Amino acid sequence: xxxxxxxxxxxxxxxxxxxxxxxxxxxxxxxxxxxxxxxxxxxxxxxxxxxxxxxxxxxxxxxxxxxxxxxxxxxxxxxxxxxxxxxxxxxxxxxxxxxxxxxxxxxxxxxxxxxx
Numbered sequence: 001x002x003x004x005x006x007x008x009x010x011x012x013x014x015x016x017x018x019x020x021x022x023x024x025x026x027x028x029x030x031x032x033x034x035x036x037x038x039x040x041x042x043x044x045x046x047x048x049x050x051x052x053x054x055x056x057x058x059x060x061x062x063x064x065x066x067x068x069x070x071x072x073x074x075x076x077x078x079x080x081x082x083x084x085x086x087x088x089x090x091x092x093x094x095x096x097x098x099x100x101x102x103x104x105x106x107x108x109x110x111x112x113x114x115x116x
Contacts, residue, residue, distance in 0.1 A: 002099050005049075005100070005103075006099050006102070006103040007103075009049060009099070009103040009104055009107075010103045010104070010107040013041060013045055013103070013107040013108055014107050017107070017108060018111070021115070024037055024112070024115070037112060038105060038108035038109050041104060041108045042101055042104045042105045042108060045101075045104040046097050046101040047097075048100075049096050049097050049099070049100030050100070052096075053093040053097065054093040057089050057090070057093055060089065061086070061089055064079065064081060067079050
């Protein structure tokens with residue numbers, strides 16, 4: 001899953017950088033360095049990844065919360081978290097943000113070096 005997330009973010013960052021080619025050209029004309037430009041894109045994408053992962057985690061936890069308990073008869077009985085296990089999914093947003101940061105930074109630096 002982490003590799004697929006990184007691939008999707010890398011593609012999205014590359015397309016975003018390509019769509020903003022004129023802005024990047026102007027930034028370079030006024031003296032912005034590639035690291036500054038990459039940092040701006042990385043910050044925006046990392047925040048989006050974190051918020052998306054947080055929303056998905058919240059919805060997923062909500063779905064688990066409404067599943068039937070183990071004593072009921074049914075197909076999805078007994079699935080879910082017990083006790084402090086409900087805190088385990090809270091690791092997902094920061095890990096996704098870290099993956100997003102690394103993938104976006106790598107994509108941005110690669111695209112910016114290629115366009116130099």
